[in-house]
Amino acid sequence: MVGPVVQDDLTLILLRFRQHKYVLSADVEKMYRCIIVHPDDRHLQQIVWRNSPSEPIQTFQLNTVTYGTASAPFLATRCLKQLGLQCKNKAMADIIMHDFYVDDLLTGADDLDDVKAIRKGVAEVLASTRMPLRKWRSNDPELLSEIANSSLDLNIASRETDKLLGLGWHSDSDELCFPLNSLVPDGNTKRDLLSVIAQIFDPLGLLAPYVITMKILIQRLWLDKLSWDEPLSPEIKKRWYGIIKSLPF
Numbered sequence: 001m002v003g004p005v006v007q008d009d010l011t012l013i014l015l016r017f018r019q020h021k022y023v024l025s026a027d028v029e030k031m032y033r034c035i036i037v038h039p040d041d042r043h044l045q046q047i048v049w050r051n052s053p054s055e056p057i058q059t060f061q062l063n064t065v066t067y068g069t070a071s072a073p074f075l076a077t078r079c080l081k082q083l084g085l086q087c088k089n090k091a092m093a094d095i096i097m098h099d100f101y102v103d104d105l106l107t108g109a110d111d112l113d114d115v116k117a118i119r120k121g122v123a124e125v126l127a128s129t130r131m132p133l134r135k136w137r138s139n140d141p142e143l144l145s146e147i148a149n150s151s152l153d154l155n156i157a158s159r160e161t162d163k164l165l166g167l168g169w170h171s172d173s174d175e176l177c178f179p180l181n182s183l184v185p186d187g188n189t190k191r192d193l194l195s196v197i198a199q200i201f202d203p204l205g206l207l208a209p210y211v212i213t214m215k216i217l218i219q220r221l222w223l224d225k226l227s228w229d230e231p232l233s234p235e236i237k238k239r240w241y242g243i244i245k246s247l248p249f
Contacts, residue, residue, distance in 0.1 A: 003074025006081050008098050010165060011203050013106055016099070017164075020108030022115040022140050023174065025164060026133040028080075031103035032065040032072055034131045035079050045069065077102060083125055092121040101165055105133065115143055137162060139174035166201045178207060190221045191228045193240060213243055 017023060028034065037045060045062035065075045077100075084096035095118060099107040105122065109115045115138075123133050134151045138144055144152060162169045168177040178200065197214050200207060217239055226232070232240070 002070050003078070006074070006077050007100060007102070010101055013099065013101050014165065014167070014204055017106040017108065018176075020115075021110040022112055022143065023108035023138060024105070024115060024119055024143060025135075025137040025162075025169075025171075026105045027135050028103040028105075028126065029132045029134045031076050031080075031131065032067050034129070035065040035076055037063060037065060037075075073102060080131075083129060083131075087125055089121060089125075092118070092125055095122055096125065104165055106164060112140065112142065115140075119143060119147075137169075137171045139171055165203075167203075176206070178202065188231050188237065189229050190218070190226050190232070193218060193221070193232075210243065210247060217243070 042061040042063060045066055047060050047062065048057050049060060050057050065072050080100055080103075081097055084093045087093035087096060095105075095107050099105060107118055107122075109118060119136070126133055132151075136144055136147050136152055162171055164176075168179045169175070170177060193214070197211065197218065200211060202208070202211065217236065221232075221236065224233075224236075
């Protein structure tokens with residue numbers, strides 16, 4: 001069983017994140033592997049293995065939460081929530097319970113000292129259970145100056161796009177972006193167009209005026225009863241290229 005969702009909605013976390021003057025992003029290093037499965041349940045996580053075909057097959061039990069199993073996301077996020085429930089510092093508890101999406105932390109505040117306290121406090125609470133935070137990113141270099149280089153994201157202070165829960169983010173300018181350079185229309189079929197639209201991840205609906213226009217065009221292809229791999233008509237192709245050229249690359 002997959003278990004219930006115990007963390008805040010993705011949209012809520014992103015909207016809250018955008019309200020802060022100073023922001024912090026990090027993730028838990030190998031989160032699933034940080035969580036031990038009770039010995040009574042380990043028989044449910046077994047694998048067979050051998051180093052070469054000449055050796056006998058051995059059976060192993062996996063001792064930690066394993067990526068790919070149905071219950072893994074719930075087990076991991078519920079353990080993280082428990083840290084928040086047990087945390088005596090209410091501010092840190094609220095952040096742990098509401099500013100994480102799976103293993104990704106997105107938080108911040110309007111005062112630089114408050115954000116430094118958040119960085120220190122949340123890291124200490126998670127480190128107490130051997131769940132280290134890494135890949136720290138921020139829109140203010142001062143928040144990263146005291147963190148070891150091994151814990152920083154290597155894209156800090158560069159124009160190369162970072163990722164925040166699937167969204168593009170330039171940490172130095174604190175701007176969300178949508179890297180659409182890969183969406184140049186090389187194809188000429190309904191399948192190609194739908195593939196382009198499916199690649200646009202926009203949970204906040206910021207690109208809705210563009211995406212709706214694309215979907216209306218796809219709707220037209222269904223009305224025209226065009227098959228998946230049938231070439232587009234010159235009229236449709238012209239409209240599609242016009243939509244792509246209007247995107248602010």
